[in-house]
Amino acid sequence: MSYFNGQTGYRKSALSTRSVIKPNYVVLEPDGLVKNVIPGYENCDTTILGSPVMGATFADYLVTAHAGGKNTGIGGKGIESFLYVVSGAVTVKNADEEADLTEGGYVFSPEDKPFTFENKSGEDAVLYVYRRRYIPLEGTKGAHTVIGNVNEIEYMDYEGMTNAQSKDLLPAAHDLGFDMNMHILKFEPGASHGYAETHIQQHGMYFLQGRGMYLLDDTWMPLEKGDYVFMQSYCPQACYAVGREDYVYIYSKDCNRDVEL
Ligand code: UGY
Numbered sequence: 001m002s003y004f005n006g007q008t009g010y011r012k013s014a015l016s017t018r019s020v021i022k023p024n025y026v027v028l029e030p031d032g033l034v035k036n037v038i039p040g041y042e043n044c045d046t047t048i049l050g051s052p053v054m055g056a057t058f059a060d061y062l063v064t065a066h067a068g069g070k071n072t073g074i075g076g077k078g079i080e081s082f083l084y085v086v087s088g089a090v091t092v093k094n095a096d097e098e099a100d101l102t103e104g105g106y107v108f109s110p111e112d113k114p115f116t117f118e119n120k121s122g123e124d125a126v127l128y129v130y131r132r133r134y135i136p137l138e139g140t141k142g143a144h145t146v147i148g149n150v151n152e153i154e155y156m157d158y159e160g161m162t163n164a165q166s167k168d169l170l171p172a173a174h175d176l177g178f179d180m181n182m183h184i185l186k187f188e189p190g191a192s193h194g195y196a197e198t199h200i201q202q203h204g205m206y207f208l209q210g211r212g213m214y215l216l217d218d219t220w221m222p223l224e225k226g227d228y229v230f231m232q233s234y235c236p237q238a239c240y241a242v243g244r245e246d247y248v249y250i251y252s253k254d255c256n257r258d259v260e261l
């Protein structure tokens with residue numbers, strides 16, 4: 001086993017962690033992440049974040065793709081998949097499209113189309129990857145390939161607030177063929193949710209920038225850039241942004257489907 005952040009040897013401080021595993025949420029701080037060997041990834045350091053083991057209906061990953069690093073097939077056979085470039089650049093390809101993605105770039109590939117990525121840039125790229133079993137819906141054409149870059153999407157005011165804003169990465173709001181979406185949420189320092197949310201949808205959440213105080217269930221805790229959170233269904237959740245930078249995270253959310261009985 002080795003550490004995802006590459007740090008080895010003793011630390012100056014006593015051992016401690018902000019990571020917590022609770023029945024309805026999980027926080028993983030970067031320092032505790034370890035490398036997982038996952039078939040298909042070549043010349044990449046990969047760590048599994050959320051997974052069905054913690055109750056998630058999806059799996060998500062943080063990947064450092066070194067120069068020449070690649071994966072020859074993520075998703076397919078009923079599994080929809082998504083990749084977001086946290087930093088660096090990779091080339092992605094599925095049966096429909098091929099694209100060079102830079103920071104903020106992303107690809108969504110539907111359940112019948114595995115995608116590949118390759119880092120041809122010569123420098124490390126950091127990637128957030130997501131996989132989930134697709135739930136088809138009769139009367140729709142299913143989901144389709146989406147390639148984009150968050151830097152080309154306009155922010156929308158979030159729930160009537162102007163200092164909290166969001167972006168939708170996939171067209172799920174207008175297309176019931178999609179059973180999940182990815183969003184970016186940004187809070188200016190001092191901004192917050194309007195209320196503490198409690199909802200059936202799960203989230204996998206990766207913090208891209210800034211810091212804040214986050215309410216998970218009945219506990220407020222500091223969460224910052226590099227942290228990961230899994231929120232189980234109905235976990236109460238809200239945050240305040242603190243510090244000088246905008247507080248920004250990317251998160252997944254299932255949608256457009258009734259409850260299975
Ligand atoms: O869309 C959401 O459910 C989002 N507002 N949740 C969150 O930020 N914790």
Ligand code: MN
Nearest residue numbers: 197199203237
């Ligand atoms: Mn939520």
